[in-house]
Amino acid sequence: MPLRAKVTNPAFRASASMSTAPEIPKELPGDEPDDVLFNSIYGLRSIELNRPKKLNSLNGSMARKIFPRLKEWEKSHLANIILISGAGEKALCAGGDVAALALQNEKGLEGQRQSTDFFGLEYRLDHTIATYSKPVISFMDGITMGGGVGLSMHAPFRIATEKTVFAMPETTIGFFPDVGGSFFLPRLDGETGTYLALTSERLNGVQALYSGIATHYLHSSVLSNMTQRLAELVFPDNVSLPERLNIVNKTMAEFSLGLPSLQEEPILLAGGLRSAIDRCFKFNTVEEIFQALESETEHKEWAQKTLETLSIRSPTSLKVTLRQLRLGKKWSITETFQREYEIAANFMRHPDFVEGVKARLMSKPPRQANWQPATLAEVSNEMVDAFFTIPEGETRLPLLSEGDYNRYPHARFSLPSEAQIEKFVRSNGQGQNQVIQEFVGQYNHKEGVREKVSEVLARRTQSTAQGLRWVE
Template identity: 90%
Template sequence: MPLRAKVTNPAFRAAASMSTSPEIPQELPGDEPDDVLFNSIYGLRSIELNRPKKLNSLNGSMARKILPRLKEWEKSHLANMILISGAGNKALCAGGDVAALALQNEKGVEGQRESTDFFGLEYRLDHTLATYRKPVISFMDGITMGGGVGLSMHAPFRIATEKTVFAMPETTIGFFPDVGGSFFLPRLDGETGTYLALTSERLNGVQALYAGIATHYLHSSVLSNMTQRLSELVFPDEMALPERLNVMNKTMAEFSLGLPSLQEEPILLAGELRSAIDRCFKFNTMEEIFQALDSETEQKEWAQKTLKTLSSRSPTSLKVTLRQMRLGKKWSITETFKREYEIAANFMRHPDFIEGVKARLMSKPPRQATWQPATLAEVSNETVDQFFNIPEGENRLEVLSKGDYQRYPHERFSLPSEAEIEKVVRESGRKASLIVEEFAEKWNFKDGVREKVSEVLARRTKNTHEGLRWIEE
């Protein structure tokens, strides 16, 4: 279907009232048929994004189908868990259908409002998944970017495979890493979230596990059998959600074929590179980050390559994204989506979004975008402030569930964080080998725990006559 035809099709548009109404959305006349497939296998309910030719990119039609079904299953005693996957063998979801949004914005204020309504719809869906009262599993099998990250990152179980390609590429198109990026990116180890947000760096396969994006790494060949096994699990009515999650976690571990060896696939965001990322991306202004990269000597080649990458991005996107990373650390999951809705509305009115999408996604071959303004110096603090101001009297996004939190309640299923490792080192001072085994045992010998803990200890500790000590930066 031609892109322009899709813009005027109600399958893409969100209802005009979606920006303020808390009502559960329903399908609209003209919504695409079969763009989402639903299935029931014993106690498992599956959501399969079914636009493989578009890499399962998310549009309003899909969101309007998924949300009512999620609400229905949440009340059902027969539905034990939810599985989200993508049709075909290339992608879970490559993002939102931003090409249609950009063309829509060219219609002026009305089109910009309709685009903003779509983001309100998408963020309600993401928030519903983030606060869902039943276990959710997401198969990040293939390309998982932008909107696809929103459908996976907030689930307790996020399965990476050898085909996973994760990225938040929004600064390349004059936008910002949304779909909850304000929440999960600043909470990754050190400055890795800031780095991923600004540069759009990709993480392939097992790297998504090491970085804290995925909770598990499995070979794609086992997903079908694991799905069948999970569907057969029976939970007593009185079993609380944490216990149900523990049972599922143990079941998934049974299907592991192990991780690629570190010789074959070393941890990417590790060692001297990771130290350089923390050194260069710790600042609160883009000008300071550029200066730090330009002055970097230990990882000079990486720093110069990163400078070139950042120099091609929208200066407005870079400054807004950096502010987002710093403020988002303090936002709850609900506040995150309310704030991102306001930021998205501002970007729909900004020329960089239309220009970025056309340059990178619609031009053949892709071209360098012409940003307005063109330099960091021209993007004032007042301009950035406007993206974060909430106009007086304006209705804020109303979400569809009451759950809220400051940290993911199920983060124990990911690899241990650097902060957790630091805490043990500071409290114990024991030998590195003992700390590694302590974490391995506590995490039930989960794949990747030993590798992650060993890398952190090698980079951030030193042996002294008083025992292992954490290196201050």
């Protein structure tokens, strides 16, 4: 499978003109009242998604309310920190309101256009958060999937709790892992992003921290007190954004009650399983991934279960998603959302989305979807190419912020990546304990660093007389 869509389009060239920047979205007649609650506590501004009966699933009404507040707070000297949370005990946000979109799509081209407009609105919101000029914190307390991940993943601080359930379940409904998944999934360690994207595997609680999805792990019982403490922080006018972020980071660390022990909750994507994930999901075609899973001998039971999982996913979704992840490694955060908008538009016109949502989310009990095409062999490269092009004469999705980057500027608040650990091991002839202590010191004794570095060293290095040697 080619790593670049065969059809190039001038709308995606770096020099291509953007369409005029859109106005800040405003509420429309008929938008639900009180589906988002806003609050000000000293210097803290909170956004609480308030549809608990629908697990706070995101819709256009909510996005239109959030936009003006974010823009207003960005200009305000009184607003120091932005906090995103969800009402109720169960979820931050279980995703976009895809059931409503599927019903809309059945109305034909006009309905499909309206659904596509929703994704444009959602992606503009996610991009605004990703490039925001003030500290943003997301409480991933409870179910955090799809659209909820978009509101969280691009924030500098993402708090997992014992109730966190993370997943990108889009391939189960004939869609693709959007909301910036093209950006953050390929940048996770090894092939974990590919694995999570194609299988929709869930990460619970502290696993979100170990995998790089969350930046911190706190018990849900401390969130209220921590919120109050954050509200009381005062930043002098001349303090830069990086320093503000450092102050917030140190303040949050004060509220940690520790991580679950590894005996209680061992790292899930670790050891031999993690090696098998990298081994099987490193390929650039879905067919090769299937073959690798069929040939897997060390983790045969896991490979068989994974094959069964993938075999009931939309073949189109699997192929588009894999292409998206391979291309997304090179996309900036801005290009990510512009590309994903076009991919989403194509899926709104594709039969698998309506069929997938109806089969998995609206049928009682859920049933197996009838995908079109039904097999991987029927999904050609040309069909996949079409998802990555803009119709001639159209321009890229205009965004509300000019900020852009190729790497998260706030990645230092997460646990060290495997690539960082590899670089250090290769350039320093040190033993295991020395390497661990070096990272623990660099990260100011951040919880999870010792466990993460120890796991990577155990899996990827050998001890020699000259120190640790990285194993390919």
